[in-house]
Every structure is written in C-alpha cells, then in structure tokens.
Amino acid sequence: MKSVYQYIYIILFILCVFTSCDLDRSPLTSYATDGFMKSDQNAMLALTGLYHANIVFGSEEYSPSDWWSYQGLLMLDICSDNGWDRRGLNSNIGIIASGNLSAARSGATSTFWSLSYKKIARCNDFLEKLKDAVGISETNMKRYEAEARFLRATQYFYLCSFFHDVPLVEHTMTKDGANSVSKTPRDEVAKWAMNEFSEASAALPKWSEVASEGNYGRATKQAALAFKGRLQLLLRQWSDAAITYKSIIDLGDSELSPDYKALFLPSTANALSENLFVMQYDDDKCGTGMLKQFNPTMDGALGGWCLHNVTADLFEAYQFSDGSTFSYNDPKYDPSDLAKNRDPRLAETLYWNGCTFGQGIYDCDPDHNAGNGKDGLHPSYQSTKTGYMMRKYIDENYIYNGGDNNKYPAKLPIIRYAEVLLSYVEAKMEAGTLTASDLQYLNMVRHRSNMPDITTTNTDELRPLLRNERRVELALEGIRLWDLLRWDIAKDKLTGDVWGASFPNSDATTRRNQSNGKTDPKGVNRWYVGTRNFAAGPSTWPIPQSEQDINPNLK
Numbered sequence: 162m163k164s165v166y167q168y169i170y171i172i173l174f175i176l177c178v179f180t181s182c183d184l185d186r187s188p189l190t191s192y193a194t195d196g197f198m199k200s201d202q203n204a205m206l207a208l209t210g211l212y213h214a215n216i217v218f219g220s221e222e223y224s225p226s227d228w229w230s231y232q233g234l235l236m237l238d239i240c241s242d243n244g245w246d247r248r249g250l251n252s253n254i255g256i257i258a259s260g261n262l263s264a265a266r267s268g269a270t271s272t273f274w275s276l277s278y279k280k281i282a283r284c285n286d287f288l289e290k291l292k293d294a295v296g297i298s299e300t301n302m303k304r305y306e307a308e309a310r311f312l313r314a315t316q317y318f319y320l321c322s323f324f325h326d327v328p329l330v331e332h333t334m335t336k337d338g339a340n341s342v343s344k345t346p347r348d349e350v351a352k353w354a355m356n357e358f359s360e361a362s363a364a365l366p367k368w369s370e371v372a373s374e375g376n377y378g379r380a381t382k383q384a385a386l387a388f389k390g391r392l393q394l395l396l397r398q399w400s401d402a403a404i405t406y407k408s409i410i411d412l413g414d415s416e417l418s419p420d421y422k423a424l425f426l427p428s429t430a431n432a433l434s435e436n437l438f439v440m441q442y443d444d445d446k447c448g449t450g451m452l453k454q455f456n457p458t459m460d461g462a463l464g465g466w467c468l469h470n471v472t473a474d475l476f477e478a479y480q481f482s483d484g485s486t487f488s489y490n491d492p493k494y495d496p497s498d499l500a501k502n503r504d505p506r507l508a509e510t511l512y513w514n515g516c517t518f519g520q521g522i523y524d525c526d527p528d529h530n531a532g533n534g535k536d537g538l539h540p541s542y543q544s545t546k547t548g549y550m551m552r553k554y555i556d557e558n559y560i561y562n563g564g565d566n567n568k569y570p571a572k573l574p575i576i577r578y579a580e581v582l583l584s585y586v587e588a589k590m591e592a593g594t595l596t597a598s599d600l601q602y603l604n605m606v607r608h609r610s611n612m613p614d615i616t617t618t619n620t621d622e623l624r625p626l627l628r629n630e631r632r633v634e635l636a637l638e639g640i641r642l643w644d645l646l647r648w649d650i651a652k653d654k655l656t657g658d659v660w661g662a663s664f665p666n667s668d669a670t671t672r673r674n675q676s677n678g679k680t681d682p683k684g685v686n687r688w689y690v691g692t693r694n695f696a697a698g699p700s701t702w703p704i705p706q707s708e709q710d711i712n713p714n715l716k
Contacts, residue, residue, distance in 0.1 A: 198294035211312050214280045220567050221450030224253050224272050228319050229440040231451040234639035241641035242654045243475040247468050247546050258655045260694035264703035271705040277316040284313035285333045307364035311380045314357035321350040323702045343714040351392045358389035367414045377431040383409050384438035387576045395647050399592035406585035415578040417609050422509045425554045430572035440573040448568030457536045471511050471549035473660040473687050479507040479633050484613040489685045505610050510636050512552045519557045527667045548662025553637050579606050583631050655695035661688035
C-alpha cells in the first residue's frame with residue numbers, strides 16, 4: 162500500500178486508541194478523543210489498523226499474529242502433506258495435524274481464534290464509528306465501509322472453514338455479551354459472509370484501479386469475489402461458485418504472469434495483476450524476520466533456523482515435463498539432478514542438497530556434520546528434517562537493510578488469478594457442466610510452466626489431475642490444508658509416515674539411528690521424518706477450552 166505505508170509507522174498509536182471488545186473479553190474502549198474520524202487522514206489511519214491488526218513487524222514471529230502473517234499463512238502449510246515443522250509435531254503449529262489436537266491442547270488454533278475475533282471487533286467498532294464520521298467524501302465513505310466489511314468477512318471465512326459453528330458477531334459487544342454469545346451454524350455464517358463479500362465487491366475498485374493509485378495491498382473487487390467463491394467451494398455450491406469465479410474472469414482485469422517466481426519476490430510481486438490481493442511487509446519498520454526462521458544456516462547473509470521443511474510427498478507431486486506422473490523408477494528421473502525433466506515449478510518452489518542457494522551451495526547430506534553452523538540433515542540439530550527447503554518468497558540476492566535480518570520486505574499473495582482459474586474449472590467439473598473449452602483455464606496455468614495440456618473431461622480422470630495441479634501451483638501458499646479438509650481427504654493424507662529426500666548413499670548407521678527401524682516403502686532410501694495420525698484427532702478445530710470454560714454456550 163504505497164499511500165497507506167505512510168501511516169503504518171504510526172500504527173502503534175492507532176492500535177492503542179482504536180480497540181473494542183473481542184471474545185477474549187478485552188474491555189470495551191473507544192477512541193482516545195471523541196469524534197476521532199473527522200478527516201480522511203484519520204479514517205485511513207483507523208482503516209490501516211484493521212488491515213495490519215496484530216501482525217508483528219520488525220521481528221520474527223513465534224506464533225501466528227494473523228491469518229495473513231507469514232507464520233499464519235506459510236506455516237499453515239506444514240500442517241498439510243506439503244510440509245513439516247523442524248520442531249516436530251508438538252510445536253505450537255505442528256500439533257494441528259498431529260492427531261493430538263484438542264480443546265485443551267489447542268496450539269496455534271487458540272491464537273487463530275483469538276486474533277480473528279479481535280479483528281472482527283475492530284471492524285465492528287470501525288463500521289459503527291464510520292456512520293458518524295464527518296469530513297469524509299461519500300466515495301471514500303463507501304470504499305472504507307466496503308474494505309472493513311471485506312476484512313471482517315475474511316475472518317469468518319477462516320473461522321467457519323476450520324472451526325465450523327462459531328459465534329456470528331456483527332456489532333461491538335459488552336463484556337457480559339461476549340461471555341454469553343452462542344454459536345451460529347457454519348452454513349449460516351458462510352451465507353452471511355458471502356453476502357458481505359458480494360456487497361463489498363460492488364463498492365471496491367478493481368485491481369487495476371488500486372494499482373494505478375499505488376495502493377497495493379488494499380482490498381480489490383476480485384479479492385472479495387474470490388473469497389466468496391472459496392466459501393461456495395467449501396459448501397459445495399458448485400454452480401454458484403462457477404458463476405462467481407467466471408465473473409472475475411469476465412472482468413478482463415487480470416492475467417497470468419509469464420514469470421512464476423516473480424509473483425513471490427518483494428521487488429516484483431505488487432506490480433503483477435495475477436496477484437489480486439497481497440499481504441504487505443516493507444523494509445525498515447514494517448519488515449519481517451521470516452528469513453531468519455525459514456532459511457538454513459549455510460549463508461551468512463540469509464542464514465536462519467530452518468523451521469519450514471518440505472516433504473517428499475510434495476516433491477513427488479511435480480510431474481515430469483512431459484506430463485507423466487513422477488516415479489523414482491522412471492528413466493527420466495535423475496538422482497544427480499532432481500530438476501531434470503521435471504515441471505519447472507519444482508525448482509522455483511523448492512531447493513535441496515547440492516542446489517545453489519543464495520551465494521553458496523546447500524549441503525544437507527546426512528553424512529556431513531550437523532550443528533556448529535552446518536546444515537547436514539540430523540534429527541537433533543537446527544537443520545532440515547526432510548532435505549527439502551522452501552525457495553518461494555525468498556530473494557536470494559537480498560541485502561539486509563543496515564544488517565538487520567528482521568527487515569525483509571516480504572510480499573505474500575493471498576489471492577492469485579491462477580487460483581481463480583483452477584477453482585473455476587473445479588466448480589464446473591463438480592457441477593457436471595464442464596466442457597472441453599473450459600479446460601483452457603486449467604491449461605493456461607500449465608502453459609506458463611511449459612507443461613502439456615490436460616484434455617480429459619471425464620470427472621473421475623480429471624479430478625486427481627486438477628487437484629494435483631492445484632497442489633503444485635499453490636504450493637506453500639497456505640491453502641493446502643484447507644483443500645484437504647474440504648475434500649474430506651485429510652484423514653487419509655495426514656495419517657502415516659512422513660518421508661524426506663532420498664540419500665541412497667548415506668551411512669547405514671546414521672540412517673538406522675534416525676529411522677527407528679523404518680524402511681522406505683519406495684525403496685530409494687528416503688529420509689524418515691516422523692509419523693502423523695491425523696485420523697485419531699478432530700477434523701474440525703475445537704474451540705479453545707479456555708473459551709468454553711468462560712462461556713458454556715461454546716461447548
């Protein structure tokens with residue numbers, strides 16, 4: 162947000178004076194001065210506070226501070242079959258897919274719950290105060306209202322996606338009201354949010370208009386419609402979802418970037434019309450410490466703590482460049498060059514042993530010494546646990562501002578046009594109305610990476626191909642777990658042993674000590690990582706026990 166960034170530096174002031182109650186029973190307060198919103202500048206300050214809410218700037222996050230912060234978005238992928246938390250299944254975020262999640266042992270789900278209702282409360286307070294605001298043009302009033310309604314509805318999208326039945330709070334509440342609110346059925350919450358997205362989209366500018374203002378990061382018409390489409394997919398309202406996604410396509414305002422990697426780099430992400438809505442970090446006061454937490458230790462400039470690891474399951478999801486399914490037994494597989502004959506998105510998304518990364522060569526061979534600044538794969542050290550790491554989002558030539566590695570200006574796409582195209586094809590397929598011409602939208606995404614066309618319209622044949630395309634195209638963008646849950650396959654995909662990279666020549670003793678006697682079922686000496694048992698736990702996130710204890714209506 163070019164024009165909004167000028168306000169972010171004083172956002173801590175706004176967060177102090179612009180608060181309201183949430184379901185954690187924060188006391189209801191108001192602006193420090195009556196009639197605060199008496200100018201466009203003050204209204205924009207308050208609106209910026211809604212966007213950035215509790216997001217941590219200028220430091221690393223140790224738990225999510227928002228659904229769109231790097232911990233809330235990117236680390237959510239380690240709860241899927243795409244990733245693994247280096248700290249294991251008992252970490253704050255890793256527990257979500259462990260099978261041990263419960264109301265009393267809620268991990269990061271408790272944080273997501275609390276942060277969602279704090280943001281909802283702020284949106285409610287803003288909307289109520291906006292009605293009495295003066296000195297704001299009618300055009301801006303409508304836009305500010307639409308943005309606040311959009312932001313509030315996105316919180317309900319996430320809440321009803323993961324927690325299902327949740328309280329629907331549309332107004333600021335007293336302490337007693339917050340402590341006695343009741344749950345609303347998921348479908349009703351989703352229906353309400355869909356209406357909010359519809360009405361917000363009517364008043365929001367298109368992406369091109371926001372870009373022309375230089376206001377990158379502010380809500381767009383397409384973003385509101387895309388979130389509405391996500392809810393329709395969630396509820397399996399296939400025909401309605403197809404209409405919603407087609408309306409975005411028909412706007413003619415977006416196109417796929419010819420450069421996949423550029424979509425995720427700080428210097429290029431904002432200017433690409435494929436990125437319909439992007440979470441903004443900036444250097445200096447609005448930077449982030451994600452590289453410190455995600456990168457390996459190998460490079461002095463980019464070195465980090467190796468938290469976000471990628472599984473062999475995702476590596477294996479990338480097809481060969483001729484469109485055939487990957488197999489270690491296929492002669493196109495070259496163990497000395499894992500990117501050879503593969504979908505180019507593989508090397509643009511991941512890196513592995515022997516890859517150039519930053520200013521050096523990444524060496525995580527398990528026979529090499531781990532610890533003491535080394536990255537050798539090891540069960541006990543601060544090094545990769547899978548042998549695969551995330552390249553996406555990382556500018557490998559980035560030089561820290563003033564040497565401070567908490568200032569990385571990450572840009573995290575929340576909604577991309579590629580997702581819109583793939584979702585449209587899915588909706589048409591599941592509605593039973595897919596035509597051969599509809600496949601052009603799927604193949605547009607594949608063509609960017611020089612992958613061959615998918616031509617079948619048979620649902621049973623197309624479904625696994627489309628789901629896999631969605632997986633690799635949107636890999637590590639925080640949407641995979643949502644997909645697994647709505648497709649009702651999480652219990653299958655997240656139960657069983659997790660494997661990492663193949664190290665066929667590693668020392669047998671090293672491997673035996675790590676594997677606990679596990680033998681790679683694919684026979685290529687992949688590194689054993691751990692075992693999930695998601696099927697033993699709930700598929701719906703339980704409302705935190707602390708909330709249930711205070712308000713029995715939430716049980």
